[in-house]
Amino acid sequence: MNEGERRKQLLQLAAGAAFLAVAVVLVLIVVNASSSGDGGDTKLEGTKEVNRALKGIPQNGMVLGDPQAPVELVEFADPKCPYCKAFAEGVLPPIIENQVKNGQLKISYRVYAIIDDQSQPAGAAAYAAGRQGRGWNFVELFYRNQGSELKPYAEDEFLEAIAKGAGVKNLSRWNRERAELEPEVEATTAEAQELGFTGTPSFAIKGPKTKGLQPLGTIGGTNELEAEIAAAG
Amino acid sequence: MSYPSEWTLRRAIAFFAALGVGVAIYIAVEAAGGDTPACIAGSSGCATVAKSSYSHLAGVNIAVFGIVGYVLLLASAFFANDLARFGGFLVALGGFGYSVFLTYVEVFKIEAICQWCVGSAILMTILFALSATRLIAFAGAQSGSEPLPNRA
Numbered sequence: 593m594n595e596g597e598r599r600k601q602l603l604q605l606a607a608g609a610a611f612l613a614v615a616v617v618l619v620l621i622v623v624n625a626s627s628s629g630d631g632g633d634t635k636l637e638g639t640k641e642v643n644r645a646l647k648g649i650p651q652n653g654m655v656l657g658d659p660q661a662p663v664e665l666v667e668f669a670d671p672k673c674p675y676c677k678a679f680a681e682g683v684l685p686p687i688i689e690n691q692v693k694n695g696q697l698k699i700s701y702r703v704y705a706i707i708d709d710q711s712q713p714a715g716a717a718a719y720a721a722g723r724q725g726r727g728w729n730f731v732e733l734f735y736r737n738q739g740s741e742l743k744p745y746a747e748d749e750f751l752e753a754i755a756k757g758a759g760v761k762n763l764s765r766w767n768r769e770r771a772e773l774e775p776e777v778e779a780t781t782a783e784a785q786e787l788g789f790t791g792t793p794s795f796a797i798k799g800p801k802t803k804g805l806q807p808l809g810t811i812g813g814t815n816e817l818e819a820e821i822a823a824a825g
Numbered sequence: 826m827s828y829p830s831e832w833t834l835r836r837a838i839a840f841f842a843a844l845g846v847g848v849a850i851y852i853a854v855e856a857a858g859g860d861t862p863a864c865i866a867g868s869s870g871c872a873t874v875a876k877s878s879y880s881h882l883a884g885v886n887i888a889v890f891g892i893v894g895y896v897l898l899l900a901s902a903f904f905a906n907d908l909a910r911f912g913g914f915l916v917a918l919g920g921f922g923y924s925v926f927l928t929y930v931e932v933f934k935i936e937a938i939c940q941w942c943v944g945s946a947i948l949m950t951i952l953f954a955l956s957a958t959r960l961i962a963f964a965g966a967q968s969g970s971e972p973l974p975n976r977a
Binding site: 595598599600603613616624625 | 872880881907910911914915918919921922923925926929930933934936937957960961964965966967
């Protein structure tokens with residue numbers, strides 16, 4: 593093959609490659625643009641149940657319930673903590689159904705990042721969902737799909753799926769704000785440590801009959817929690 | 826149309842590819858250490874982009890692919906033959922195309938701009954222009970020191 597033929601062949605190959613590259617980039621952009629829906633991720637478990645259970649209850653940041661409720665229960669928890677999941681699924685539901693829905697109690701969820709390196713970004717992702725009024729949906733749905741605390745399952749894809757399933761409307765904003773909210777997780781983790789808590793979930797309570805925020809520590813069950821709420825209010 | 830000598834183009838490719846290797850290594854090292862690249866003027870764009878799902882491809886940080894691409898481009902500058910010209914063009918084309926996609930993602934999906942990513946995209950654009958010029962001007966040339974006659 594002479595020089596001219598080889599040159600012609602190389603330039604034809606280059607033109608074909610350039611055409612292919614343009615097509616691939618366009619396909620990538622179109623596929624990504626069409627995958628920006630706000631709908632829930634069908635791979636998750638419990639999406640409908642969680643969103644149905646929380647429907648109609650006011651959410652302000654990570655506070656669930658009427659902002660004017662006289663008693664505030666503060667839960668320090670880690671989304672990756674299995675005990676927090678057990679508590680959320682076994683102890684809290686009757687409290688939410690009764691005291692929260694009747695306006696007697698509000699529950700503030702504060703992240704105590706204690707399990708591993710993914711706890712802080714997971715907590716920040718919950719806070720970012722809270723900015724859009726879906727913080728509790730995020731946390732509850734996270735618990736429903738929680739993996740082993742020993743495994744690093746809470747990657748970005750998992751968190752995005754939870755956010756979608758929780759009904760976070762503006763995913764771009766959520767994605768942006770979750771990076772900014774990690775210092776807030778550090779602050780609430782420090783707050784939990786200052787209160788003397790060494791595990792999750794730990795609780796504190798504030799009401800007309802308490803002197804400021806009263807540390808409770810860990811709670812045995814629904815009855816014990818109801819007693820503390822009654823004593824504070 | 827007159828072109829610079831291939832020697833000039835190769836030196837320019839080597840220079841910008843070396844810069845690209847530095848940028849990509851910085852991003853990869855920061856990510857491997859659990860940090861995010863520091864944005865100038867305290868912007869949080871780099872952290873947002875680094876924490877997004879687009880920062881990894883098949884579980885590998887895309888900065889690692891960047892390092893490989895820039896090293897290949899750097900290597901292509903050391904040889905004056907058709908394999909280096911065409912190989913360099915293909916790598917630069919791939920890098921440029923992916924940079925276009927990532928810039929789209931930053932602007933329209935993540936809605937955050939990482940200055941390091943923009944820097945890398947600019948470097949890849951320059952390298953694509955240089956590699957394409959090199960291929961158009963010198964494809965088929967034996968010595969590569971001067972453009973072949975009868976070029977478009």
